[in-house]
Amino acid sequence: MEILVRISGFASILFVALIFLFLIKEGIRLFGTVTPWAFLSGRSWYPISTPPQFGALPLIIGSLYVTLGALVIAVPLSLASAFYIAEVARGARKELLKSTIELLAAIPSVVIGFIGMTVLAPWVRQLFHLPTGLTALTGAMTLAFMAAPTIISITEDAITAVPRAYREGALALGATRWQTMYRILLPAAAPGIVAAVMLGIGRVIGETMAVMMVTGNASVIPTSLLQPVRTLTATIAAEMGETVRGSDHYYALFAIGIVLFVITFIVNWCADFFLHRERR
Amino acid sequence: MRQGLLASPQARERLAFWLLRIALAIVLFPVLFILAYMVMRGAPGLTWEFLTAVPRSGMRAGGIFPAIIGTVYLVIGMLLVALPLGVFAAIYLSEYAHPSRWTRVIRLAIVNLAGVPSVVYGLFGLGFFVMFLRLGTSIAAGALTLAIMSLPIIITATEEALRSVPASFRQVAYSLGATRWQMVRTAVLPYALPGILTGAILGVSRAAGETAPILFTVAAFYLPRLPQSIFDPAMTLPYHLYVLATQIPNVPARVTYGTALVLVGLVILLNLAAIIIRAHFRRTRQW
Numbered sequence: 001m002e003i004l005v006r007i008s009g010f011a012s013i014l015f016v017a018l019i020f021l022f023l024i025k026e027g028i029r030l031f032g033t034v035t036p037w038a039f040l041s042g043r044s045w046y047p048i049s050t051p052p053q054f055g056a057l058p059l060i061i062g063s064l065y066v067t068l069g070a071l072v073i074a075v076p077l078s079l080a081s082a083f084y085i086a087e088v089a090r091g092a093r094k095e096l097l098k099s100t101i102e103l104l105a106a107i108p109s110v111v112i113g114f115i116g117m118t119v120l121a122p123w124v125r126q127l128f129h130l131p132t133g134l135t136a137l138t139g140a141m142t143l144a145f146m147a148a149p150t151i152i153s154i155t156e157d158a159i160t161a162v163p164r165a166y167r168e169g170a171l172a173l174g175a176t177r178w179q180t181m182y183r184i185l186l187p188a189a190a191p192g193i194v195a196a197v198m199l200g201i202g203r204v205i206g207e208t209m210a211v212m213m214v215t216g217n218a219s220v221i222p223t224s225l226l227q228p229v230r231t232l233t234a235t236i237a238a239e240m241g242e243t244v245r246g247s248d249h250y251y252a253l254f255a256i257g258i259v260l261f262v263i264t265f266i267v268n269w270c271a272d273f274f275l276h277r278e279r280r
Numbered sequence: 281m282r283q284g285l286l287a288s289p290q291a292r293e294r295l296a297f298w299l300l301r302i303a304l305a306i307v308l309f310p311v312l313f314i315l316a317y318m319v320m321r322g323a324p325g326l327t328w329e330f331l332t333a334v335p336r337s338g339m340r341a342g343g344i345f346p347a348i349i350g351t352v353y354l355v356i357g358m359l360l361v362a363l364p365l366g367v368f369a370a371i372y373l374s375e376y377a378h379p380s381r382w383t384r385v386i387r388l389a390i391v392n393l394a395g396v397p398s399v400v401y402g403l404f405g406l407g408f409f410v411m412f413l414r415l416g417t418s419i420a421a422g423a424l425t426l427a428i429m430s431l432p433i434i435i436t437a438t439e440e441a442l443r444s445v446p447a448s449f450r451q452v453a454y455s456l457g458a459t460r461w462q463m464v465r466t467a468v469l470p471y472a473l474p475g476i477l478t479g480a481i482l483g484v485s486r487a488a489g490e491t492a493p494i495l496f497t498v499a500a501f502y503l504p505r506l507p508q509s510i511f512d513p514a515m516t517l518p519y520h521l522y523v524l525a526t527q528i529p530n531v532p533a534r535v536t537y538g539t540a541l542v543l544v545g546l547v548i549l550l551n552l553a554a555i556i557i558r559a560h561f562r563r564t565r566q567w
Contacts, residue, residue, distance in 0.1 A: 001461050008365050009372025012389040015428050022407040080303030088297055099555050104311040106551045108489025110518045111540050114525045115314050148307050178293035206397025208492040233399045240496050257403040268395035
């Protein structure tokens with residue numbers, strides 16, 4: 001038993017290494033035909049034309065657009081919600097709010113994508129008089145709600161972890177609860193809040209199904225939030241089913257996987273760094 | 281001098297609190313809306329036949345039984361792998377390892393597993409389980425992929441549960457001459473069980489709803505029979521919903537919404553169960 005416990009303890013490291021290794025093993029074969037620089041900076045992604053073109057820049061920019069859009073919506077709403085739950089709500093209501101946020105996090109992304117497609121997209125189309133409602137903005141709005149539970153719960157933890165004495169000191173000096181919140185608690189919880197936002201970014205960049213269903217999937221470099229875009233994740237999910245295993249297209253999708261893995265690795269590492277700084 | 285409504289800090293506080301409330305309402309509205317809308321549009325389609333029949337007429341009629349069974353098989357397979365592995369890993373971190381550089385690396389690995397995009401798990405499952413280990417597009421490949429994805433949830437929940445068991449329980453076990461493993465088995469694990477159960481349920485809920493990791497590892501577009509072995513592909517609820525919503529024209533709304541309602545219902549029930557177990561445990565524990 002003891003040996004099993006020890007092996008299991010180290011299994012997580014093994015899995016992370018395996019994931020990275022297998023992404024590299026398949027993805028690196030693309031770079032026999034396309035240089036890494038041409039892959040990252042190429043402006044056209046036409047994997048099935050002849051000759052095929054594997055420029056991932058439109059996809060990277062698509063992911064950036066949707067992610068930034070989602071953050072602009074999600075961060076203020078989530079911070080406000082977290083402050084309300086942590087500092088204003090009390091007792092049973094607080095528990096109910098926390099549970100509802102957990103439920104939001106639990107709704108499968110394909111369901112959120114489905115609702116985004118059938119309810120949100122027509123609404124966006126009418127509101128902005130667009131030919132299609134499947135745009136970067138629709139994706140950003142959808143993803144904002146998917147990132148919110150992550151940002152809220154980690155921010156709330158960070159606020160709750162601020163020592164009681166800080167609050168008591170501020171209140172004793174005659175500050176109102178609101179003044180205490182934004183003058184004392186906000187700066188004190190800042191590292192935790194940064195970590196929360198980082199993890200939110202990780203969630204948004206990696207989100208696949210919902211974003212594939214609501215962003216319209218056009219692999220062109222977007223010039224506005226009201227255009228269809230295609231993200232890194234959606235490209236893999238949408239195209240892998242149609243590739244020939246062992247073709248350049250197949251390897252190119254693994255190369256996109258490497259890009260995603262590296263981005264989320266950095267984002268999560270930063271988040272972890274900030275969380276630890278807070279604890280110290 | 282400030283005038284009017286915002287003259288006093290107290291008035292500004294009232295205004296600020298209302299803004300916070302509005303922000304929270306905007307975040308919570310979609311949950312309530314999605315649930316209400318699903319029930320409204322999906323409930324008419326939920327007949328006994330829908331739950332127990334195979335899809336017919338190009339999936340526009342009939343039921344979703346193979347998809348339900350596929351998801352159940354997948355989730356059971358996932359748990360068989362991830363639960364022992366996750367619980368043991370948590371025991372190692374909480375009861376065996378001393379904080380060191382290695383435990384830092386393990387924790388960083390867990391954080392990373394939790395952060396890897398679901399579609400990247402799909403790629404990994406395809407490259408490793410389907411192709412390299414030659415499991416093919418199968419329940420086995422999908423369950424293993426989902427197991428690795430769910431591992432961080434189970435480890436984190438279990439470790440938290442283990443750490444909430446008071447140190448005195450461990451000291452008593454040691455004082456009676458227990459070895460470390462005996463101590464863990466008799467003095468710690470039984471009291472951490474509700475927490476572990478909560479983690480397992482949340483892992484199941486996550487795995488049942490994920491689509492991207494199973495796209496290339498299990499999912500069958502249309503398979504009007506039940507899988508015969510773990511090396512068969514299978515239909516699953518989330519992928520079936522994706523197919524109905526995006527790949528097939530003119531599916532009646534009650535079929536699509538019915539499928540979505542079954543999936544959401546399953547996931548929400550699992551999460552409510554986890555919430556209730558946790559609340560019950562907090563109320564009744566005696567230390």
